[in-house]
Amino acid sequence: MGNCLGSDEAAELEVVKNSGQPQAAATAAPAMAPHKSEGSMSSGSGPSSSSRSAGSSMSSIATTTGRSGGSTSTSSGSRPLRAAAAASYREEEEEEEEEKEGRILEAPNLRIFTFAELRAATRNFRPDTVLGEGGFGRVYKGWVDERTMNPTRSGIGMVVAVKKLNQESVQGLQEWQSEVNFLGRLSHPNLVRLLGYCVEDRELLLVYEYMPKGSLENHLFRKGGSFEPISWNLRLRIAIGAARGLAFLHSSEKQVIYRDFKASNILLDTNYNAKLSDFGLAKNGPTGGDSHVTTRVMGTYGYAAPEYVATGHLYVKSDVYGFGVVLLEMLTGLRALDTARPAQQHNLVEWAKPYLADRRKLPRLVDPRLEGQYPSKAALQAAQLTLRCLEGDPRSRPSMAEVVLAIEAMEQLRVRPRDEAAPSGHAHGHGRSSRPRTGPGRAGSSSHHRQSPSAR
Structure with missing residues (x-):
């Protein structure tokens, strides 16, 4: 590994x-x-x-039985059948809700x-x-x-x-x-x-x-005819789906810490609905009032939370840090780690934090492949949320339930005419020299990422 x-x-x-x-x-x-x-x-x-x-x-049987006795059927068997059909319908609704949750x-x-x-x-x-x-x-x-x-x-x-x-x-x-x-x-x-x-x-x-549709990693970083740049709205949709998956793990009766949240582990179905894959590193969360579990350090460089790397203490909110890294990748179109970039830009989190915190510098950070087609307010909110997720103290990070609500709110913001009319380089033109540079192809390459999202 x-x-x-x-x-x-x-x-x-x-x-x-x-x-x-x-x-x-x-x-x-x-x-x-x-x-x-x-x-x-x-x-x-x-x-x-x-x-x-x-x-x-059952529902169709009840309907047929009721009708077979005439338009005013009141046979003794029809009521139990209707009650059974209603109960079955309620059970079906409950099961569908359970599947959703x-x-x-x-x-x-x-x-x-x-x-x-x-x-x-x-x-x-x-x-x-x-x-x-x-x-x-x-x-x-x-x-x-x-x-x-x-x-x-x-x-x-x-x-x-x-x-x-x-x-x-x-x-x-x-x-x-x-x-x-x-x-x-x-x-x-x-x-x-x-x-x-x-x-x-x-x-x-x-x-x-x-x-x-493969992995989010492929859509963000691979080049070629089969991988077109994904739009701002689609990025938010994918982020919401991935956040809901993590929130479910964290809110279960026995909290599950995913421990390997990264773009290559987010897979997309036909409609670009995001699903978390690869639970090989998943671990049960703390119990008995403990704040963390202690374990050997595992995961992928660039995504693992600093407190976990330093001490082996794994918190539920260690996953939130990993989510913040992926959110930054989605915002910038850059890999978390890329040794093809200049030395001071190898680590995306360390290099990007000053840009995330500065409203004026932020446009230079946003993926130029979006060509300015994103709401400025939503990009600012995404940057602010990313910073919160990347807080050094896990207690200062939001819960994944809060993250879901925050991204859903961003999704409600629409591209304004002024943003739509902006030329593709309006936010990046003068700042391109400040963006990380890579070797052949902007997305660069990194030995820190596996070739397949599913093959560990």
Whole structure:
């Protein structure tokens, strides 16, 4: 894990055990699919789809029964049926609200795949199905039946992302366990869904919903025909989704500290809805009135909170610092760390803070690829929020619930005609020499970032 800060133990994790060959669907949830149709890592109906279909059937039965007895039917059976239909409808609404707000399961409810099934789903892990690659393995594109989760022919059924871990990686095993035990129990619209796993001999694999728009990192920093600059409004929308995902983790009964918040771990579905992925470093938050947990330092340089790097003390608001770094990346279009820039500009946070605090200097900081198409007031509010998230004292940082409200308020601000009419270089022209410079291409390159958002 060359770009990370250390290694960690998974002693507190419940190890997923499987004797011999894994069962094809011992704890299978074949109908388990995304809350909305989306699809790098699936698409389909949510875990409660069977409940919803039952409710719909009950409703239609009640209607048919009532009508069959005539327009003034008052048969003794119609009232119980109508009551059952109403109860079913209320249950359906409650389930939909629960899906929207998120929930935590008592135990992982995942499909257990055999290695043969995932080999078939990915066409024997063919190179042309590779979605990404990282320190802990490759991520492959696969196809499964939406209902049974059995492998299907290429292009048929539901697309999934299959992460195959390197057999030599000890740390990969720990992170695999963490993924299963955390992400396998968490359900929220802004968290990538883990559909299942495979543990067979020395093979460890994870199966996720497919996110077709890739990672935020790619859209911010990659150049090429497939990655157009994302607009101000879309950046805010992505920031809100990611913030809601973190807020859910922090507000759960047992607080979860994500510990690896960065642009490459924010994946986007077809409609650019943001979802947090990669829970390999996630950790349970403090209990019993403690303010923090003490652990070996892990994460990615440039995103990890200073108090955590210095002491190993991990706070819930250590995640808020990481969010502030990503918000700064979205505001500037620059990487958190980039050694291709001049020495004093390697670390984006250190270099940018004076600009964030100065209303007059701020326009020089904003990503020129936005071409001035953003509300000045919203940019100022984003800068102020970024500074709050990057406070040195974790107690001074806002909660993620407060962050969500702040960005939602920014979203209500619209580009004014004066801003729209401004030339693309109005805010940056005289200040371009002050912006960080990179090698070939403004986004530069950095050895601190993995190649794939999903391949750890």
